Amino acid sequence: MGATVGQLLMIIFIKFSFAAAQNNDYTYLQALKDAWQNTPPNWEDNSDPCSGWDGIRCTNGRVTSIKLASMLLTGTLTEDIGQLSELQILDLSYNRGLTGSLVPAIGNLKKLTNLLLINCGFSGPLPDTLGNLENLIFMSLNLNNFTGPIPASIGNIKNLSWLDLADNRLSGSIPVSSGATPGLDMLINAEHFHFGGNMLTGNLPPQLFSSNMTLKHLLFEGNQLSGPIPSTLGLVQSLEVVRLDRNRLTGDVPSNINNLTGVFEMFLSNNILTGPVPDLTSLNVLNYLDLSNNNFDKSGVPSWFSTIHSLTTLKMSKTNLEGVLPAALFSLPQLQNVDLSDNGLNGTLNIFSTHSNQLQQVNLQNNQIDDFTQRSQYTIELILVRNPICTGSDVSDKFCSLPTKTNSYSGKPNNCGLRRCPWNVLSPTCQCAFPYTGNLSFRAPSFSDLGNSSVYDSLHNSMISSFQMSGLSVDSVSLGNATKNSDDYLVINLQVFPYREDRFNRSEISGLGFLLSNQTFKPPAAFGTYFFTSDDYFVTGKNSSHTGVVVGATVVSCVLVALLVLAGMYALQQKGRAERATHERSPFALWDSTTGSGGVPQLRGAKAFSFKELGKCTNNFSETNNIGTGGYGMVYRGSLPNGQLVAIKRAKHESTQGALEFKTEIELLSRVHHKNLVSLVGFCFDQGEQMLVYEYIVNGTVRDSLSGRSGMRLDWTRRLRIALGAAKGLQYMHDLADPPIIHRDVKTNNILLDERLVAKVADFGISISLGDANRTHVSTQVKGTMGYMDPEYYMTQQLTEKSDVYSFGVVLLELITARNPIEKGKYIVREVRQAINKSKELYNLHEVLDPTIGLSSQLKGLERFVDVALRCVEETGSQRPRMSDVVKEIEGIMELAGLNPNADSAANSTSYDDGSLGSEHPYINDSIFDYSSNHFPTKVDLK
Ligand SMILES: *[C@@H]1O[C@H](CO)[C@@H](O)[C@H](O)[C@H]1NC(C)=O
Ligand SMILES: *[C@@H]1O[C@H](CO)[C@@H](O)[C@H](O)[C@H]1NC(C)=O
Ligand SMILES: *[C@@H]1O[C@H](CO)[C@@H](O)[C@H](O)[C@H]1NC(C)=O
Ligand SMILES: *[C@@H]1O[C@H](CO)[C@@H](O)[C@H](O)[C@H]1NC(C)=O
Ligand SMILES: *[C@@H]1O[C@H](CO)[C@@H](O)[C@H](O)[C@H]1NC(C)=O
Numbered sequence: 016m017g018a019t020v021g022q023l024l025m026i027i028f029i030k031f032s033f034a035a036a037q038n039n040d041y042t043y044l045q046a047l048k049d050a051w052q053n054t055p056p057n058w059e060d061n062s063d064p065c066s067g068w069d070g071i072r073c074t075n076g077r078v079t080s081i082k083l084a085s086m087l088l089t090g091t092l093t094e095d096i097g098q099l100s101e102l103q104i105l106d107l108s109y110n111r112g113l114t115g116s117l118v119p120a121i122g123n124l125k126k127l128t129n130l131l132l133i134n135c136g137f138s139g140p141l142p143d144t145l146g147n148l149e150n151l152i153f154m155s156l157n158l159n160n161f162t163g164p165i166p167a168s169i170g171n172i173k174n175l176s177w178l179d180l181a182d183n184r185l186s187g188s189i190p191v192s193s194g195a196t197p198g199l200d201m202l203i204n205a206e207h208f209h210f211g212g213n214m215l216t217g218n219l220p221p222q223l224f225s226s227n228m229t230l231k232h233l234l235f236e237g238n239q240l241s242g243p244i245p246s247t248l249g250l251v252q253s254l255e256v257v258r259l260d261r262n263r264l265t266g267d268v269p270s271n272i273n274n275l276t277g278v279f280e281m282f283l284s285n286n287i288l289t290g291p292v293p294d295l296t297s298l299n300v301l302n303y304l305d306l307s308n309n310n311f312d313k314s315g316v317p318s319w320f321s322t323i324h325s326l327t328t329l330k331m332s333k334t335n336l337e338g339v340l341p342a343a344l345f346s347l348p349q350l351q352n353v354d355l356s357d358n359g360l361n362g363t364l365n366i367f368s369t370h371s372n373q374l375q376q377v378n379l380q381n382n383q384i385d386d387f388t389q390r391s392q393y394t395i396e397l398i399l400v401r402n403p404i405c406t407g408s409d410v411s412d413k414f415c416s417l418p419t420k421t422n423s424y425s426g427k428p429n430n431c432g433l434r435r436c437p438w439n440v441l442s443p444t445c446q447c448a449f450p451y452t453g454n455l456s457f458r459a460p461s462f463s464d465l466g467n468s469s470v471y472d473s474l475h476n477s478m479i480s481s482f483q484m485s486g487l488s489v490d491s492v493s494l495g496n497a498t499k500n501s502d503d504y505l506v507i508n509l510q511v512f513p514y515r516e517d518r519f520n521r522s523e524i525s526g527l528g529f530l531l532s533n534q535t536f537k538p539p540a541a542f543g544t545y546f547f548t549s550d551d552y553f554v555t556g557k558n559s560s561h562t563g564v565v566v567g568a569t570v571v572s573c574v575l576v577a578l579l580v581l582a583g584m585y586a587l588q589q590k591g592r593a594e595r596a597t598h599e600r601s602p603f604a605l606w607d608s609t610t611g612s613g614g615v616p617q618l619r620g621a622k623a624f625s626f627k628e629l630g631k632c633t634n635n636f637s638e639t640n641n642i643g644t645g646g647y648g649m650v651y652r653g654s655l656p657n658g659q660l661v662a663i664k665r666a667k668h669e670s671t672q673g674a675l676e677f678k679t680e681i682e683l684l685s686r687v688h689h690k691n692l693v694s695l696v697g698f699c700f701d702q703g704e705q706m707l708v709y710e711y712i713v714n715g716t717v718r719d720s721l722s723g724r725s726g727m728r729l730d731w732t733r734r735l736r737i738a739l740g741a742a743k744g745l746q747y748m749h750d751l752a753d754p755p756i757i758h759r760d761v762k763t764n765n766i767l768l769d770e771r772l773v774a775k776v777a778d779f780g781i782s783i784s785l786g787d788a789n790r791t792h793v794s795t796q797v798k799g800t801m802g803y804m805d806p807e808y809y810m811t812q813q814l815t816e817k818s819d820v821y822s823f824g825v826v827l828l829e830l831i832t833a834r835n836p837i838e839k840g841k842y843i844v845r846e847v848r849q850a851i852n853k854s855k856e857l858y859n860l861h862e863v864l865d866p867t868i869g870l871s872s873q874l875k876g877l878e879r880f881v882d883v884a885l886r887c888v889e890e891t892g893s894q895r896p897r898m899s900d901v902v903k904e905i906e907g908i909m910e911l912a913g914l915n916p917n918a919d920s921a922a923n924s925t926s927y928d929d930g931s932l933g934s935e936h937p938y939i940n941d942s943i944f945d946y947s948s949n950h951f952p953t954k955v956d957l958k
Pocket of ligand 1: 135136159160
């Protein structure tokens with residue numbers, strides 16, 4: 016016995032001293048790890064979690080954040096979690112293999128602000144200790160299997176703003192305070208009560224609601240609540256969304272619900288409400304009203320409907336309406352959808368004379384309507400099935416049968432032509448990769464016309480904006496398959512594609528998951544709140560056991576065989592295609608005016624080359640002449656018979672465009688002549704090929720120089736000259752080209768340096784010409800490169816020259832920091848804004864400046880340079896300077912730095928120090944030479 020106690024003490028002692036010597040958090044995190052499978056491979060035993068374990072962030076050696084969304088973790092959350100006493104953020108969302116109960120020790124995390132356990136497999140009761148999380152702001156426990164009552168103690172979390180317990184199996188009544196017992200009525204800082212899809216019973220307690228609440232979303236749908244709606248609900252003036260549908264509520268709707276003047280969406284459907292249809296005259300921002308399936312008194316259609324000008328959707332199926340439907344209802348300007356089925360409406364229907372142009376569907380099934388004024392001329396989807404008008408023997412009217420197509424959105428078609436992916440997925444930018452996927456569910460959208468693509472464009476663009484701000488390396492986002500589910504939630508399928516990679520890595524996945532679990536991404540107002548559920552995402556680089564290696568090797572060899580077969584098939588197909596093409600096409604054959612492609616191109620100085628000529632000058636497009644690869648095809652170096660070096664962009668077959676588009680493109684390119692723009696030498700449109708021949712620029716891209724790949728040192732004065740050169744090139748495009756041209760893809764990979772380090776802007780492949788002289792913007796599908804994209808452009812889809820100015824601002828920041836715009840989860844614009852302190856020397860930017868830029872004493876004008884850069888990246892175009900202003904400002908900075916802005920090149924500034932200019936072609940062989948996408952907004956580097 017004594018020995019046992021002694022051993023125990025010994026163990027305790029050892030554990031204690033170990034913990035003290037190392038770090039408590041290390042011990043407990045290790046214990047959590049032991050209870051989980053599939054933890055990230057870099058969670059190695061005996062390594063410090065704070066030294067870069069995926070998903071772990073520390074401050075002063077203590078773990079402050081655990082973000083492991085979508086990691087496919089399995090196991091249980093053990094008591095050890097309670098020991099991480101400095102933890103502020105815990106996100107384990109979308110790990111459906113995490114099961115067991117939520118341990119009471121969770122309540123020890125006194126510093127926790129965000130608790131996110133969405134869509135895991137947790138079950139059992141919610142511990143009372145949740146109420147001890149005194150700093151909690153955000154609690155999302157939705158989509159688990161929790162049972163039992165809502166702990167009253169949650170009422171003690173006085174700063175709680177977001178409380179989502181939806182879609183569990185919670186039961187019991189809604190707790191309110193009484194004496195010393197806390198309750199949810201005390202949560203006066205809460206904006207969100209999301210309790211839908213549980214089994215809650217009892218009344219909606221009158222005490223729950225008071226005028227000192229700040230609640231915006233009250234979502235109690237799909238429970239078993241009974242009794243009347245308390246009149247105190249009318250006191251919560253902050254409410255925007257009220258969903259009480261699918262409960263067992265009874266009694267009259269209290270009249271002061273008409274006080275809730277800020278409500279956009281109200282759902283009271285599928286209850287047993289009685290008395291008169293509530294008067295909602297004062298809800299003058301109401302978009303969506305669903306009162307269907309209640310026991311209201313028989314009445315005519317309330318006249319106040321016609322006064323709510325913001326209404327998009329009116330649903331009053333099965334509500335005892337009778338009499339004639341007033342035509343005025345259909346004049347509401349935003350009305351999209353009316354469902355008044357299963358009522359006693361009678362007489363003659365009249366909707367056409369005044370109806371709104373957004374009106375999509377009117378469902379009047381099962382009423383008493385016997386005539387329709389606009390019988391032979393209507394365009395909306397009208398349903399009059401089971402009305403007297405449809406009961407005759409000779410009726411064949413369309414409105415007498417149910418519509419076959421459903422109102423839905425299936426996503427934007429891509430522009431990728433014949434491009435296909437072998438086993439991964441084609442992105443909107445025509446790359447093949449493995450996207451992170453899942454569903455976005457919106458609990459109360461303000462619209463019901465699901466087929467209107469512009470509303471999805473706004474969602475798409477706000478998402479892109481959010482991903483860019485977050486610094487995650489996302490290439491593009493695809494939205495598709497929007498439908499309403501049985502809870503009347505709008506569900507949209509989401510695919511997020513990785514930038515320049517085949518797959519996301521673990522830290523990117525947990526970052527994406529967190530952005531969506533934590534509501535960091537905020538959708539446009541029309542969508543209301545959402546929740547996200549991810550599909551399983553497999554990253555590569557798993558822990559591999561021996562069997563794993565063997566299986567892996569087998570899989571790899573199978574894949575290789577499959578690849579070879581595919582490649583063979585592809586080669587045959589291409590050969591056939593090329594043969595056909597040779598028959599069909601000779602140079603200019605397609606520019607025959609009879610084919611509608613508008614005659615021979617009007618070119619200034621650009622030459623048409625035959626396929627044979629270009630083959631000769633590139634040694635038959637040999638491997639050694641290949642200097643770059645992109646989604647659109649390859650770039651080759653060649654030497655023309657007259658000795659001129661050229662870069663030839665050869666489009667892959669699936670990237671070629673129509674003759675007319677190709678012609679438009681070369682006409683545009685050949686018009687542009689400026690010493691700071693790369694010139695087009697010629698083109699080839701022959702034997703099914705589309706190639707663009709550019710002057711060859713020896714010193715590669717500015718990106719290569721900044722990254723050190725080119726071995727060329729860029730000091731401050733060289734960087735100033737490069738900035739000025741590129742700015743002048745863009746200014747020419749905006750102000751002097753006729754018609755003006757917006758580049759659309761300004762980035763350091765598209766600024767090349769010639770032998771004298773003169774900057775030349777390249778790749779106007781996705782440029783847009785403003786055409787008509789009076790236009791100041793064009794509306795287009797958003798293209799460009801993540802990290803450089805103008806947020807205003809993707810919010811509005813309106814492209815102006817100021818979008819180039821934004822991208823150029825990012826280039827300026829890159830010039831001084833040498834960082835990629837998005838690097839290690841950091842967005843350069845935000846980093847610089849955060850680091851800046853204008854009262855300090857060099858604005859306190861020493862930390863972010865590129866160390867190779869030179870001694871700080873020599874950086875004359877750097878502060879002004881930063882000022883210009885930050886003005887260029889202002890949120891709105893109107894606050895940004897024009898390129899001509901940027902040119903003037905950089906010239907001013909150069910004068911301040913003692914340089915002559917009119918001297919031509921960066922090379923003739925003082926520093927020849929590193930000798931790299933002497934070597935003939937410093938980096939031709941390993942350069943990426945990113946002339947980038949010419950035919951598509953693709954990112955380069957096929958994997
Ligand atoms: C929840 O629990 C029920 C019954 O135990 C089970 O059938 C169901 O699969 C569980 N759901 C989840 C999401 O774990
Ligand atoms: C709400 O305000 C009333 C007075 O307006 C006050 O008596 C009551 O205590 C407040 N409730 C809470 C929970 O603070
Ligand atoms: C709310 O409604 C009641 C009854 O309809 C009314 O008497 C009261 O003045 C309203 N309060 C506010 C703040 O509008
Ligand atoms: C329509 O119904 C109302 C109420 O039931 C009735 O008073 C009226 O006569 C009906 N009108 C017609 C045209 O049938
Ligand atoms: C939409 O749904 C169809 C069939 O349900 C599916 O094949 C397709 O992949 C889905 N599209 C997206 C973008 O999820």
